[in-house]
Amino acid sequence: MPHTPPTPPLPTASPPAGVPRADALEGVLALPRPVLALAPMQDVTDLPFLRLIAARGNADLYFTEYFRVHASAQLERYVLRSITENPTGRPIIAQLIGNDPPSLARAARELQRYPIAGVDLNLGCPAPIVYRKCAGGGLLREPARIDAILGALRDAIPGRFTVKTRLGFDDPGALERLVPMFERHAIDLLTLHGRTVLEMYRPHVHLERIGAVVRALRCPVIANGGVDSPDRARHTLAITGARGLMIGRGAIRNPWLFAQILDHLEGRAPRQPTGHEVLHYVRELWDTTSPQGLIPRLQVQKMKKYLTFIAEGAEPSGRFLHDVRRVTSEEELFQVCRTWLEHDRPLALNAAPALAPSGPDPRDPPPTSP
Numbered sequence: 368m369p370h371t372p373p374t375p376p377l378p379t380a381s382p383p384a385g386v387p388r389a390d391a392l393e394g395v396l397a398l399p400r401p402v403l404a405l406a407p408m409q410d411v412t413d414l415p416f417l418r419l420i421a422a423r424g425n426a427d428l429y430f431t432e433y434f435r436v437h438a439s440a441q442l443e444r445y446v447l448r449s450i451t452e453n454p455t456g457r458p459i460i461a462q463l464i465g466n467d468p469p470s471l472a473r474a475a476r477e478l479q480r481y482p483i484a485g486v487d488l489n490l491g492c493p494a495p496i497v498y499r500k501c502a503g504g505g506l507l508r509e510p511a512r513i514d515a516i517l518g519a520l521r522d523a524i525p526g527r528f529t530v531k532t533r534l535g536f537d538d539p540g541a542l543e544r545l546v547p548m549f550e551r552h553a554i555d556l557l558t559l560h561g562r563t564v565l566e567m568y569r570p571h572v573h574l575e576r577i578g579a580v581v582r583a584l585r586c587p588v589i590a591n592g593g594v595d596s597p598d599r600a601r602h603t604l605a606i607t608g609a610r611g612l613m614i615g616r617g618a619i620r621n622p623w624l625f626a627q628i629l630d631h632l633e634g635r636a637p638r639q640p641t642g643h644e645v646l647h648y649v650r651e652l653w654d655t656t657s658p659q660g661l662i663p664r665l666q667v668q669k670m671k672k673y674l675t676f677i678a679e680g681a682e683p684s685g686r687f688l689h690d691v692r693r694v695t696s697e698e699e700l701f702q703v704c705r706t707w708l709e710h711d712r713p714l715a716l717n718a719a720p721a722l723a724p725s726g727p728d729p730r731d732p733p734p735t736s737p
C-alpha cells in the first residue's frame with residue numbers, strides 16, 4: 368500500500384445558496400458568474416467519481432452518464448444512484464440517449480419521480496456504434512426525427528429540458544440552422560461541444576461557431592470542448608460569450624480544475640496540486656471507483672481509463688503514460704505512479720500540447736469582449 372500524506376484543503380466553489388429542487392437549474396443560471404458543469408462521461412462520471420470531484424472543488428452543475436432508452440429499456444439502476452445519492456450538494460440533470468420519441472418520453476416521465484434538475488437529450492455522441500443506429504450524434508443527420516423527439520420530450524417534461532449536442536454531423540455550420548427548432552420546442556439550456564461528430568475529439572474546437580449559436584439562441588448556452596486550464600476557460604468564455612463551461616477530460620486529469628477556474632476568474636491565483644496530492648487522488652480512484660468484487664485485472668483496466676489522462680497531464684513528455692499503459696497489477700500501477708508523483712512540486716495537469724492547446728488556439732479569432 369503506497370504511503371500518501373493527507374490532502375491539504377484546496378479552495379472549493381461556493382454553492383448556489385438555498386435553491387429549492389424545482390428551481391435548481393434557475394438557481395445555477397442565476398449565479399453572477401459563469402456556470403461550471405461536469406460533463407457526462409460514460410463509465411467515468413459515476414457516483415464515486417462525483418464524490419471525488421465534489422471534494423476537490425465541485426462543479427455548479429452535474430449531468431448523469433446517459434440512460435440508454437429503447438422500447439423495453441428500464442432506467443439503469445447504477446446511473447440512478449448518481450441521482451438518488453447525489454453527493455455533490457449541487458443539481459444533477461439526467462441524460463437520455465435514444466431515437467424513439469415515445470420511449471424517450473416514457474423515460475423522461477419516469478425520471479420526474481427522482482430529484483433531478485432537468486432532463487437532457489444526448490444529440491452528440493460520436494461513437495460509430497451509436498451514431499450508425501441514428502442515436503446521439505447520428506440524429507444530426509435527421510432533422511425531422513430531432514423535431515419529433517424534441518416535441519415528445521417537451522410535452523413529457525414539466526420542468527427543465529436541456530440538450531447536449533455538437534456543431535453538426537459533418538458540417539460545423541449545421542447547428543445554426545437548427546436554432547429555430549430549438550426555439551420552437553422551448554428548450555431551457557443547450558450545451559454545445561464545438562466540434563462535429565466526425566471530428567470526434569480532434570484538437571481544434573470551433574469556438575467562433577459556438578459563439579454564433581450563443582448569439583442566435585434565446586436560452587443560455589454552455590460551451591464545451593478542450594477546457595484544460597484556467598487560461599483556456601477564460602479564453603473559451605471570451606470568444607464564445609457562453610453562459611458557462613462544461614468540462615470533461617480536463618476534470619479527470621485535474622479534479623481541482625473547477626476551483627482553479629473560479630479563482631482565476633475572480634482574480635485569485637489558482638493553487639496547483641502537488642505530486643503527492645495527485646497520488647492521493649489516484650489512490651482514492653482505486654479505492655472507490657470499482658464495484659466490489661471486481662477482479663484485480665479488470666480493476667487495473669478500469670483505472671487506466673482515468674490514469675491515461677492523469678499521466679498525460681502530470682508528465683507531458685509521455686514517459687509516465689508509456690509506463691501506465693504497460694502495468695498489469697495493482698502493485699505495478701502504484702509503483703509507476705509513485706515514480707512520477709511522489710514529490711511536492713505543483714503540477715499544472717494540462718492536456719499534452721499535441722492533444723489540446725491550453726492557451727489561445729492560433730486559429731481562434733481575438734476576443735471581442737473582455
Ligand SMILES: Cc1cc2nc3c(=O)[nH]c(=O)nc-3n(C[C@H](O)[C@H](O)[C@H](O)COP(=O)(O)O)c2cc1C
Nearest residue numbers: 406407408409432433489560592593594614615616
Ligand atoms: C470517456 C468519455 C465518455 C463520454 N460519455 C458521454 C456521455 O455519456 N454523454 C455525453 O453527452 N457525452 C459524453 N462524452 C463527451 C463529453 O461529455 C464531452 O462532450 C467531451 O469529452 C468534450 O469535452 P472535454 O474536451 O472537456 O472532454 C464522453 C466523453 C468521454 C471522453
